[in-house]
Amino acid sequence: MRRRQVGTSGLQVSRIGLGTMTWGEDTDAEAATEQLTTFVDAGGTLVETADVYSDGKAQEILGEVMNTAVPRDYLVLTGRGGLPTGVLGDGAARGALLGALDAMLRRLGTDHLDLWQLPGWDAAVPLEETLSAVQVAVMSGRVRYAGVVGPAGWQLATVAERARTLGNIAMPVSAQVEYSLLSRVAEADLVPAARHHGVGLLAWAPLGRGVLTGKYADGTPADSRGASPVLASYVEARRNERSARIVQAVLTAADGLGTSPLAVALAWVRDRPGVAAAIVGARDAAQLSASMATEAVELPAEIRSALDDVSVPI
Template sequence: MRRRRVGASGLQVSRIGLGTMTWGDDTDEESAAEQLTTFVDAGGTLVETADVYGAGRAQEILGKVMNASVPRDYLVLAGRGGLPTGVLGDGAARGALLSALDATLSRLGTDHLDLWQLPGWDADVPLEETLSAVQVAVMSGRVRYAGLVAPSGWQLATVAERARTLGNVTVPVSAQIEYSLLSRSAEVELIPAARHHGVGLLAWAPLGRGVLTGKYADGTPADSRAASPVLAPYVEARRNERSARIVQAVLTAADGLGTSPLAVALAWIRDRPGVAAAVVGARDAAQLAASVATETVDLPTEIRAALDDVSVPG
């Protein structure tokens, strides 16, 4: 699997990342171990996790299977903090962020995150305080790089400029956003800001929450996420008339190329300007292997243009 630098930084990650959102809910420890092994054997390095996944259970499982089967140095761990509450404050308060980071490291059984992604925007906490927490984490060796989760364009620009103005403060290198043929709103404001500030994109839900695979074209399969009580609302948000038109275009392109809809959709997002990696989740190792196999798929210019046109944001 080929690797890319994240934005203008020196951090390198595999073009496809492994997401762990379902670990601890729909994915048990045995299946998680198979997924991680499949991913690393294919040359994957980027593994994304968050303390809100399975209420921390996802990180516990990742820590167990990682330390049992994969050398830590093989992975780029991207940990996303939640919005903890406690006596040290909540949201983006320094105490809350550092406390949550320590809890994440404990669950993962490691002494550092390669990429620490800060959640949201907290208008109740001075930005300088949040940035000071990042610097403490970096200087103490608990974090190598920092990024943001789902910022708006102005928020990303504000954080980057403030960090540079303060000096000796880690500037964000990444922004984790939902980005796919079904979700392109980030192109209006966020992505131009990211390009200007040298920030790389980690695209989550690159398959439109599974809808772009075409599995829902004729209904809801019993073993799909849309059939899961936990994940059904997450998938249904991407099932509408516009999505159906885009999915049909993906199906047509896949048929013409002799490949799968999954490969078409993933190759499209993987090679969008500014994208460092597309982060995929999987039900099992076989499904993950299908995503990893798209590494060899490159879309012809004509097909990419057609998909651009049918999915252009309103």
């Protein structure tokens, strides 16, 4: 699998990343091991996790797999913190962030994150304090690079400018955001801001929460996330008349190219300007293999243009 530079930083990642949102819920340790080995065998490096995934269980499982099946050094590990609450402060306070980081590292069984992604904007805490937590984490070796999750364009620009005044050690190199044919909101201001400041995008839910695979075109399969009590509302948010039109366009493109709707939707977002990697989740290793096979798919310009037109944000 080809690798990409994250923004203008020196960090490189596989252009498809593995998400672990369902680990600990729908994915047990054995299935997680199969997924991670499949991913690494295909040349994948970027693995994304968060302390809110299964209340930390996903990170515990990932730590177990790294200790038994896949060497830690094979991975670019990105950890996303939640909005922690503790005796040293809430939200993006320095004490809360560093405490949450240490807890994450313990669950993962590692001494550092390759990319630490900070939670959303916290107006109650001075930005300089939040950035000082990044400085401490980097200087102590617990973090190699830092990024942000779901910022607005002006928020990312503000973080980048403030970080420069601190000597760039806290400079964000990535912004993780939902981005797909069904969700192009980031293009309005975040994408231009990221490109201006040399920040790479990590696109999550690139398959429109599974809707772009076409599996929901005729209903809700019993074994799908849309049928899960935990994830049904997450999927349902991307099912509407506009989505149906876009899905039909994806199905038509896939038929014309002799490939899968999954491959078309994933290739579209993977190759959008500024995207360093598209992060996919999977029910099992076979489903993940289908995503990894997209590495060989390149969309012709006319198909990309048609998909652009049908999915223009309203």
